[in-house]
Amino acid sequence: MTEGVVNRRTLLRAGAIVPAAMLLPAGVALAHGKNRPVLTHGVQSGDVTADGALVWTRADRPSRMLVEVSSDPSFRHRRVVRGPLLTPETGGTGKVRLRGLVPGRRAYYRVVAEDLDGRTRSEGVVGSFTTPPLLRRDVRFVWGGDVAGQGWGSNPDLGGMPLFAAMTARRPDFFVHSGDTVYSDGPLQEKVTLADGRVWRNVVTPEKLKVAETLDEYRGQFAYNLLDPKVREFAAQVPAYAQWDDHEVTNNWYPGEILDYCLLGLR
Structure with missing residues (x-):
């Protein structure tokens, strides 16, 4: 895979959090602290086509999503796409x-959240992806699934989920996520004693201590994975094509299956 002028890993580390003053139009102030929206879980891209892609983020308060996009990592030449209300x-x-991107080129995007009054904005968070070429050429991709499942979550003794850092280091064009993106039916324990007596430790949140029964608990399954900086770095640099398996719902679930919540104990 051809590399751009700027190394993507260096770009993310040096500029993933970009001062919002660099992209403020006249009349928009840069607030600080609690008066300013915060993008809490980074950015992600996915479903990339030859001329476009989806970009995702999350803010800590009601605000407007704005995305700058450029073929230049410095964003000297850019356009702004007005997104939905968060x-x-x-x-x-x-x-x-x-939309309207060039096939076979690296695209850089910067996301901010703008307060509903239009007066303040969050710091910008940068991501990037490569659009597929129109002509045949070699590509590099990584494949995986089953994130934070079977009782094994983000381990602080290992620095979280180091596999994501290993995948980022491969500099893939895209990631195929082959299901079990979360284990909504698989609670985590803070500590698990292994057969040899060692202890595996999990980062835990209230949502990951029990089976997901509410919408907020279900959303918390996905939010858990993005607590890890290695996962956020990977998501910002590598676009994903994702599918579901079963544990997004429950073990051995299949599309169209009608679940008996009484049998599941979710009354």
Whole structure:
């Protein structure tokens, strides 16, 4: 895979959090602290086509999603795409489809959340992806699934989920997520004693301590994975094509299956 002028890993580390003053139009102030929206779980891209892609983020309060897109990592030449409102009804999340991109080129995007009064904005968070070429050429991709399942979550003794850092280091064009994106039916324990006496530790959240029964608990399954900086770095640099398996719902679930919640103990 051909690399761009700027190394993507260096770009993310040096500029993933971009001062919003760099992209503020006249009349928009840069607030600080609690008066300013925050993008809580980074950015992601996916479903990339030859001329576009979906971009996702989440904010900590009602706000408007704005996305700058450029073929230049410095964003000297850019256009702004106005996205949806980020509200409690969507868990603060939103997505935008970018269109009109050049096939076979690296695209850089920068997301901010703008307060509903239009006066303040969050810091910008940068991501990037490569659009597929129109002509045949070699590509590099990574494949995986089963995230934070079977009792094994983000281990602070290992720095979280180190596999995502290993995949980022391969500099893939895209990631095929082959299901079990979360284990909504698989609670985590804070500590698991292994057969040899060692202890595996999990980062835990209230949502991951029990089977997901409510919409907020279900959203918490996905939010858990994005607590890990390695996962957020990977998501910002590598677009995904994702499918479901069964544990997004429950073990051995299949599309169209009608679940008996009484048997599942979810009354």
